[in-house]
Amino acid sequence: MAHIQLKNISKTFGNHTALSGLSLEIADGEFFVLLGETGAGKTTTLRMVAGLEKPTEGQVLIDGVDVADWGAAERDVALVLQQYSLYPRYTVRQNLEFPLKPKIRRLPDAEIKDRVARVARTLRIEHLLDRKTDRLSGGEMQRVSIGRAIVRKPRVFLMDEPLSALDAKLREALRTELKNLQMQLGATFLFVTHDQIEAMSMGDKVGVLNHGRIVQTGTPHEIYNNPRDTYVASFVGSPPMNLIDGRLVDNRAVMAPINFELPLKGGAGTSGATEGRPLVFGIRPEDVYLESGAPVEALVHDVENHGVEKILTLRVGDTMLRATVPARTDFAIEQSVRFAWNPDKVVLFDKGSGVSLRHAG
Amino acid sequence: MTQIELRGVQKFFGAVQVIKDLNLKIDDNEFIVLLGQSGCGKTTTLRAIAGLETIDQGDILIDGKPVQHLKAADRDIAMVFQSFSLYPHMNVYENIAFPLRATRKSRSEIDAEVRSVAKTLQIGDLLNKKPSALSGGDMQRVAIGRALVRRPKAMLMDEPIGALDAKLREEMRAEIKRLHIKQGSTSIYVTHDQIEAMSLADRIVIMHEGVLQQVGTPDEVYSHPANLFVAQFVGSPVMNVAEATVADNASAASVSVGGAAAGFEFPRALLSKLNGHAGGQLTLGIRPEGVLVRREATDGFLPVETQIVEPLGSFDIVDLKVGSKMLRARTKSGFISGAGEKVYARIDPSQAHFFDAASGRSLGVRL
Numbered sequence: 054m055a056h057i058q059l060k061n062i063s064k065t066f067g068n069h070t071a072l073s074g075l076s077l078e079i080a081d082g083e084f085f086v087l088l089g090e091t092g093a094g095k096t097t098t099l100r101m102v103a104g105l106e107k108p109t110e111g112q113v114l115i116d117g118v119d120v121a122d123w124g125a126a127e128r129d130v131a132l133v134l135q136q137y138s139l140y141p142r143y144t145v146r147q148n149l150e151f152p153l154k155p156k157i158r159r160l161p162d163a164e165i166k167d168r169v170a171r172v173a174r175t176l177r178i179e180h181l182l183d184r185k186t187d188r189l190s191g192g193e194m195q196r197v198s199i200g201r202a203i204v205r206k207p208r209v210f211l212m213d214e215p216l217s218a219l220d221a222k223l224r225e226a227l228r229t230e231l232k233n234l235q236m237q238l239g240a241t242f243l244f245v246t247h248d249q250i251e252a253m254s255m256g257d258k259v260g261v262l263n264h265g266r267i268v269q270t271g272t273p274h275e276i277y278n279n280p281r282d283t284y285v286a287s288f289v290g291s292p293p294m295n296l297i298d299g300r301l302v303d304n305r306a307v308m309a310p311i312n313f314e315l316p317l318k319g320g321a322g323t324s325g326a327t328e329g330r331p332l333v334f335g336i337r338p339e340d341v342y343l344e345s346g347a348p349v350e351a352l353v354h355d356v357e358n359h360g361v362e363k364i365l366t367l368r369v370g371d372t373m374l375r376a377t378v379p380a381r382t383d384f385a386i387e388q389s390v391r392f393a394w395n396p397d398k399v400v401l402f403d404k405g406s407g408v409s410l411r412h413a414g
Numbered sequence: 415m416t417q418i419e420l421r422g423v424q425k426f427f428g429a430v431q432v433i434k435d436l437n438l439k440i441d442d443n444e445f446i447v448l449l450g451q452s453g454c455g456k457t458t459t460l461r462a463i464a465g466l467e468t469i470d471q472g473d474i475l476i477d478g479k480p481v482q483h484l485k486a487a488d489r490d491i492a493m494v495f496q497s498f499s500l501y502p503h504m505n506v507y508e509n510i511a512f513p514l515r516a517t518r519k520s521r522s523e524i525d526a527e528v529r530s531v532a533k534t535l536q537i538g539d540l541l542n543k544k545p546s547a548l549s550g551g552d553m554q555r556v557a558i559g560r561a562l563v564r565r566p567k568a569m570l571m572d573e574p575i576g577a578l579d580a581k582l583r584e585e586m587r588a589e590i591k592r593l594h595i596k597q598g599s600t601s602i603y604v605t606h607d608q609i610e611a612m613s614l615a616d617r618i619v620i621m622h623e624g625v626l627q628q629v630g631t632p633d634e635v636y637s638h639p640a641n642l643f644v645a646q647f648v649g650s651p652v653m654n655v656a657e658a659t660v661a662d663n664a665s666a667a668s669v670s671v672g673g674a675a676a677g678f679e680f681p682r683a684l685l686s687k688l689n690g691h692a693g694g695q696l697t698l699g700i701r702p703e704g705v706l707v708r709r710e711a712t713d714g715f716l717p718v719e720t721q722i723v724e725p726l727g728s729f730d731i732v733d734l735k736v737g738s739k740m741l742r743a744r745t746k747s748g749f750i751s752g753a754g755e756k757v758y759a760r761i762d763p764s765q766a767h768f769f770d771a772a773s774g775r776s777l778g779v780r781l
Contacts (some may be wrong), residue, residue, distance in 0.1 A: 119648035220451070222652055229733065233721050236753070254724035254731070273725045274748065290727045339728040355588035357610035360649045361744070366588060377728065380601050380636075386595055 055115045055116050055208040055241050057102060062111035064097055064265075071097045072265040075111070079258075084235050084242045088252040088288075089262035095245040098262070099211050102243060104128045115208070130209040131202035135217050137194040139186040145197050146182040149173070152205045161382050172200045175234060183213055192223040199231070203238065210235075212244045216251060249289045253277065260284050280400065283407040292357075292364055294335045295374040298404065301327070306334050306399070313349045313369055318396045331404035338364060341376035341400040347393035353384045369394060415442050416477060416567040416600040418463060423472035425458055426623075434457050434624040436472070445594050447450065447615035448604045449647075455624040456604045457572055463602065464570050465489045476567060492561035496573040498553040500545040500560070506532075507541040510559045531559045534593065551582045558593070568600040576605070584697045587613060608648050612636065620644050638767075642774035645699045645767060651731055654705065657771060658698035660688060669761070671698055672739025676762045679714045680781065687779045688768065695771035702731055704765030705743035707750070708758045715758035720750050734759050 064072040072094045079085040084197040087095045100106040101113060104125035112119050120128055139148050149169045153160045167292075171178045176196045185193060195215060202210060215231075216224045232255045235242050246252055252259045253273040260270045261284075269281040280286040286294040299308040307314045343365075351367035351374075358380075365376045365384060376392060384390070401410045418440040425433035432455045440446050448456040459654065461467040463474060465486030472480045481489050500509050507528060533540045535555045545553055561569060575586045591614055594601055599691045605611055611618045612632040620627040620635065628640040639645035645653045656671035660680075667684040668677030673768055688696070708715050721733035725747060732750045734741045736759070743759065750757065756781075763781040770777060 221650065222646065225651055228724070229722060232724075236722070250726060253726055273727075277725070277727045337728065355584075355591065356613065357584070357587075357609065358632050359609060360612060360632070361701065380633075386592060 057209060057241065057243065057287060058114040058117075059098070059102070060112040060114065060244050062101065062104065062108045062113070064094075064101065064109050070265055072101075072108075075262075075265065075267055077260055077267055077270060079241060079243060081241055082189065082239045084244065084255055084257045086244045086252040086256035086259045087262055088246060088249060088256075088259055090247055090288075092141075093262040094265040095247075095262055096213055099213055099243060099245050101391045102128075102209070103130050103132055108247060125334060128209075130211050131205060131207040131209050133195075133198050133202050133210070133212045133215045135214045135366075137186075137198045139194060139197055139201070141187045142185065144183050144185055145173075145178060145189070145200075148186060148197055149182075149200050152201055168204050170395070172204045175203070175237070176200050176230070191219050192227065195227065196221060196230075199234070203234070203240075208241070210240055210242045212242065213308075214246055215244075217246070217248070224251075232254060250291065253289065254361035261288065263380050264290075273359070279411060280335070281409055281412045283333055283335070283402050286400065286402070286409075290337065292338050292375045293398070294337050295341065296402070297334045297336075297372055297374060299332055299334050300329050301332060301401075302329070306332075308334070308369075308372065315348060315394055316396050317399060333402040333404055333407070333412075335400035335402060335409075336374075336394045338375040340395040341367075341374065342393050343376060343378060343390050344393060345391060349393070350389060350391050353386055353388045356384055356386070365390075417442055417475075418568060418600060418602070419473075419475040419478075420459075420463070421473040421475065423459070423474065424470050424473070425455075425462060425467070426470050426723070432624050433462070433469070436626055438619060438626065438629065440600060442503075442600055443598045445591075445601045445603065445614060446618045446619060447611040447617075447749065448602065448619050448621060448765055449606070449608060449611040450648075451606055453586050453623075454469055454621040454733055456606075459621070460570050460572055460602060460604050461506075463568075464491050464493050466493070486690065490567045492564060492569050494554075494557050494561050494569065494571045494574045496576045498545070498550075498557045500553060502545055505542050506537065506545055506548070506556050506559075509545065509556055510541075510563050513560060513564045528561055531563045534562070534596070535559050549582075550578050551586055552657040554578070554586060558590075562593075562597070566599070571601065571603045574603075575610075576607075576762075579670035583610075590614065608650070612648070618648075620647065627701075638776070638778075638780075639699075640699065640776050642699070642769050645776075649701055650726070651702050651742055651744075653699050653701045653767075654741045655697050655699045655769075656741070658696045658768075660684065660696060669698060669766075670737070671741070672737025674716075674737030674739075676716050678759075678764070679717060680761075680763045684779065684781060687781070688777060691768070691770065691777055696777075697769040697771045697774075698761075698767060699767035700742075700761050701765060702742045702744035704762045705734065705741050706760045706762055707732065707734070707743050707745050708760075709749075710758070712758050712760075715760045717756060718759045720755040720757055721753050723750050 059077050062072055062075040089095045152167055153165045173182055178196050215410055216227055256273055258278050259273055261268045263284055269285050276289050283296055297308050299306050304317055305314045306317050351369045354368040355364055355366040357364040362380050363378050367374050420436050420438045423433055423436040450456045462469050467480055473480050510528045511524050537555050560655055575583045615630055615632055618635050619629050622643050628644045635648055658669050658671050661668045667680040667682050669680050670677035718734045718736055721735055724731040730745050730747050732743045732745050734743055768777045768779045
């Protein structure tokens with residue numbers, strides 16, 4: 054079990070800056086998810102903790118000790134990747150035993166047997182133990198890879214998009230399994246993904262990474278409800294938060310350029326927003342309501358049917374925004390509707406910097 | 415006016431049967447989506463309709479006339495693929511005009527038609543560009559334009575937006591839907607993405623291992639799946655399924671899952687609707703939104719313990735332990751704070767599905 058700290062890390066590859074001034078802290082037993090797009094620096098960060106990459110600047114601390122001079126093996130971390138990298142000619146059992154049988158410090162046979170059995174039970178792969186790994190499905194292979202990582206009882210688990218290659222249904226199932234496993238083991242997990250649903254559903258904490266910088270760290274709830282900037286707002290949540298350009302006039306949101314207006318609540322959220330300052334108004338689709346007497350008229354541009362609910366794309370002039378409605382309501386394309394928003398849920402961002410006024414102050 | 419009908423279609427690749435006795439009628443102007451996992455036979459079916467694949471048995475009829483012996487070119491059907499397959503050395507204008515060059519149309523007629531299609535697809539300003547200078551979305555617009563310009567009897571699309579990134583995919587999906595409403599041509603669209611199918615289709619055709627599983631409107635397929643495969647393929651998060659035992663409690667029916675002693679309360683009408691199946695092997699299916707959760711003891715609700723909570727932003731998915739089984743419930747965001755809470759759950763009878771455990775077929779119980 055371990056506490057991990059990255060202090061002011063920078064990493065350059067030639068001219069390319071992969072990470073700059075990155076600091077983060079992962080508490081012992083925490084499930085920490087690093088969320089970002091391809092090229093954001095997620096995998097580089099993970100490899101740095103693993104000891105596969107050296108920072109150009111800054112420190113990596115495990116349990117308070119600077120591990121700069123420690124090799125990957127000494128750090129005692131387990132790595133699970135998207136590609137399964139199992140030994141194809143070995144059985145599942147042999148794959149699981151392998152990390153316990155190094156040339157030096159080999160464990161006693163009884164202990165090996167015991168640990169493999171326990172891991173197999175946890176991951177529900179007992180019935181597969183004597184099968185060759187090339188005879189397994191994708192989900193089974195990924196379970197074995199995870200099994201091979203946990204059988205060693207490492208201090209830290211590092212996972213690089215381990216679910217990305219699986220189909221949707223399996224991904225959903227393994228998400229829960231991984232989270233359960235982490236809680237059972239009480240282990241420290243650093244999990245890297247580009248999928249915000251994975252980040253939200255599994256993470257105790259989520260760090261959003263953009264262009265080699267941490268934009269925001271927080272619980273899924275904080276990241277979703279109080280995004281630090283428009284990048285986080287549009288990256289987290291599916292569908293993403295609606296972001297509409299406008300200005301504050303008389304405590305009302307006046308949208309440019311087509312001039313529709315909606316009421317706002319004053320108070321903490323809007324402090325610092327002076328009249329006429331260019332702003333971006335953020336509102337989640339579930340906080341946009343369709344009502345016959347509502348203030349703004351729009352046309353239905355698209356209907357996305359999720360079965361349990363529908364997500365409408367509304368068009369007002371050139372502005373598009375999304376609204377979530379119950380599944381049982383029927384809308385036709387180009388139908389005219391009226392909408393309002395929940396003024397308590399509006400997040401105001403500075404147009405220039407994109408930073409939320411709640412965070413700027 | 416184009417109707418397409420498949421009658422008893424069979425197709426083998428060597429010893430492997432990829433289409434098994436497929437019967438399907440597609441109405442004029444209808445937007446049909448073939449939905450299934452890779453290898454289910456959906457693309458083969460589409461290619462058979464287009465004439466790019468022969469069939470071993472059965473009939474394919476277009477407007478009542480068998481066409482299975484006609485070449486692709488003689489069926490008057492347009493195809494759009496995932497790979498855009500544009501001519502790289504021709505500009506957008508020439509790519510769209512190409513299918514008309516072989517016809518006896520005059521230059522000015524062709525010009526008018528190319529420009530009209532380009533206008534519909536909002537690519538009028540790209541006409542002089544080469545495909546290599548276009549974005550993925552624009553390339554697919556051009557490919558659709560080239561298909562439309564011939565005014566084919568039907569448009570067949572094979573995962574046309576599968577290669578685009580998520581945001582563009584949503585945009586293009588909306589465009590394809592809007593175009594269909596405007597142009598109103600019979601369309602068949604292949605995808606493995608259930609949201610795409612639910613959002614585009616007038617009717618969805620779900621296939622699995624070469625066998626048609628269900629044909630229905632998005633609402634029918636979601637609310638009344640014909641079997642366990644459809645039930646678990648459509649909808650996210652996946653529908654809960656559990657072996658269930660039904661008992662008669664005099665005043666109500668009781669449905670227990672996961673070997674739990676106490677059962678969920680159902681109207682007694684369930685017993686007669688199960689019609690003799692009550693004693694047999696039953697599988698209960700319930701979507702996460704059909705599992706109702708209360709924090710305080712409520713009549714008709716069973717005490718259960720929460721396991722992990724997945725916050726998904728606008729809502730949470732909470733795992734509930736019922737006997738040895740886990741049922742996933744959809745709740746308001748933040749309703750349950752974490753694992754180990756005692757809460758009370760009920761299964762909404764009107765959203766419950768009962769399947770024959772052996773065959774997986776829905777017993778059609780509606781309460």
